[in-house]
Amino acid sequence: xxGFVHPEFxxxxxxxxxxxxxxxxxxxxxxxxxxxxITYVVKPGRExxxxxxxxxxxxxxxxxxxxxxxxxxxxxxxxxxxxxxAMRRFGISNGTRVVTYSTGNPWWATRVWWLLxxxxxxxAAVLNGGWQKWAAENRAIETxxxxxxxxxxxxxxxxxxxxxxxxxxxxxxxxAGVCTLNALIPAQHAGTGxxxxxxxxxxxGSVNLPAAHLLDPATNAFLPxxxxxxxxxxxxxLDRPVIAYCGGGIAASADALILTMLGHQNVKIYxxxxxxxxxxxxxxxxxx
Numbered sequence: 001x002x003g004f005v006h007p008e009f010x011x012x013x014x015x016x017x018x019x020x021x022x023x024x025x026x027x028x029x030x031x032x033x034x035x036x037x038i039t040y041v042v043k044p045g046r047e048x049x050x051x052x053x054x055x056x057x058x059x060x061x062x063x064x065x066x067x068x069x070x071x072x073x074x075x076x077x078x079x080x081x082x083x084x085x086a087m088r089r090f091g092i093s094n095g096t097r098v099v100t101y102s103t104g105n106p107w108w109a110t111r112v113w114w115l116l117x118x119x120x121x122x123x124a125a126v127l128n129g130g131w132q133k134w135a136a137e138n139r140a141i142e143t144x145x146x147x148x149x150x151x152x153x154x155x156x157x158x159x160x161x162x163x164x165x166x167x168x169x170x171x172x173x174x175x176a177g178v179c180t181l182n183a184l185i186p187a188q189h190a191g192t193g194x195x196x197x198x199x200x201x202x203x204x205g206s207v208n209l210p211a212a213h214l215l216d217p218a219t220n221a222f223l224p225x226x227x228x229x230x231x232x233x234x235x236x237x238l239d240r241p242v243i244a245y246c247g248g249g250i251a252a253s254a255d256a257l258i259l260t261m262l263g264h265q266n267v268k269i270y271x272x273x274x275x276x277x278x279x280x281x282x283x284x285x286x287x288x
Contacts (some may be wrong), residue, residue: 001060003225005263009113010222011125013097013134016054024090024098025057025150028108029131032195039195039275041248046104052141054127054134058090059146060100062108065089066115071221073275075111075248077163083119087264091149094121094157101134102125106220107183107211114269117152117260120158126257129221134217153227154202162256163271166283169243173205173284179237180206183251184274191287197247198278201287207235211246211254227257245270245277 001007016023020201029045042063049059060066065086069075078086091096098116104109109126116124127134133139172178182202187193189208192198202208209231214222232238232255242259244252249271258268270277277283 003229004261006261009125009257009261010128012128013137013139016099016127017135017139020054020056021095022091022120023099024100024152025054025127026060026100026109026112026191027053027057027089027102027131027156028060028062028100028112029102030062030108031102031104034195035056037196043278045103045108049105049146050144051141052135053146054101054131055140055142057101057142057146058149060112062111066112069238073248073272075188075250075271077115077118077249077271079118080159083115084154084156085117087109087121087154088152091152092154093152094153094154098124099127100124100251101130103131105211106215106222107251107254110257111250114162114253114256115235117164118160119156120160121154121162129219132220135254147203156286162245162266162268163249166272166280169203169245169270169277171282172243173203177240179235179242181235181237181246181252181255182206183211183255185210185212188224188247190220195247199281199285200278201285203245203274203277205268206245206285209235209237209255211251213227214254222258223263229262231259232259232262238262241266243268243270247273248275249273266278 014205100109
């Protein structure tokens with residue numbers, strides 16, 4: 001973790017193995033199954049969880065447990081009251097150390113970490129390398145539905161307002177003082193491939209640093225701090241306020257995590273992202 005201003009927001013597998021009794025672990029695995037008619041189908045990763053998970057972990061259905069299911073778009077931020085109730089169901093209190101992880105893409109874990117940060121809980125971290133690294137190291141696993149914890153007493157004591165809507169994003173277009181950062185893959189940014197959320201391409205004026213490019217493909221762990229700083233600096237994301245977005249506010253949370261760890265103090269996520277923007281013909285998009 002050398003080089004991070006806030007290394008406490010990532011934990012390594014060896015640390016977690018030593019502290020399993022001291023933390024609440026949430027498996028946040030979610031799959032998006034491509035569907036041309038509706039972009040994707042959300043499949044919570046409970047089946048994966050029951051086949052194998054970190055001992056003592058609980059399964060967090062990101063699409064329901066920590067998202068507002070009354071909204072038009074998937075994965076929207078809950079009210080503070082609903083989020084607090086969800087945390088209490090997981091046995092989390094205000095003093096609880098929380099560790100999130102996921103299989104496949106780590107941004108399901110970073111999304112839940114970001115929500116904890118949004119609601120003032122800084123005693124949380126993402127497992128670096130996630131399930132892949134844990135399993136590759138032949139560490140202990142459990143199977144089955146997992147053991148439910150006694151309810152916690154979590155209460156939201158501070159709301160940071162780290163999520164923005166389309167009006168804030170629209171206002172940033174043409175403003176050289178704001179970096180609007182797309183975390184989707186290059187083909188989606190260019191409008192040449194990948195899932196489209198409506199119109200292809202990206203929010204006008206935005207730059208691209210895919211969440212996947214923050215990772216070492218051999219280990220699924222985040223790259224060293226100096227390399228991450230170079231990548232984010234190259235797109236102008238280090239020295240001005242950032243609005244990160246993607247398809248639905250998920251992959252963007254990985255970019256947001258790393259910016260926060262590098263010491264950036266003004267990072268927000270466009271919660272509805274292209275799920276909203278790409279369908280609204282009045283909002284400017286670009287390709288290329």
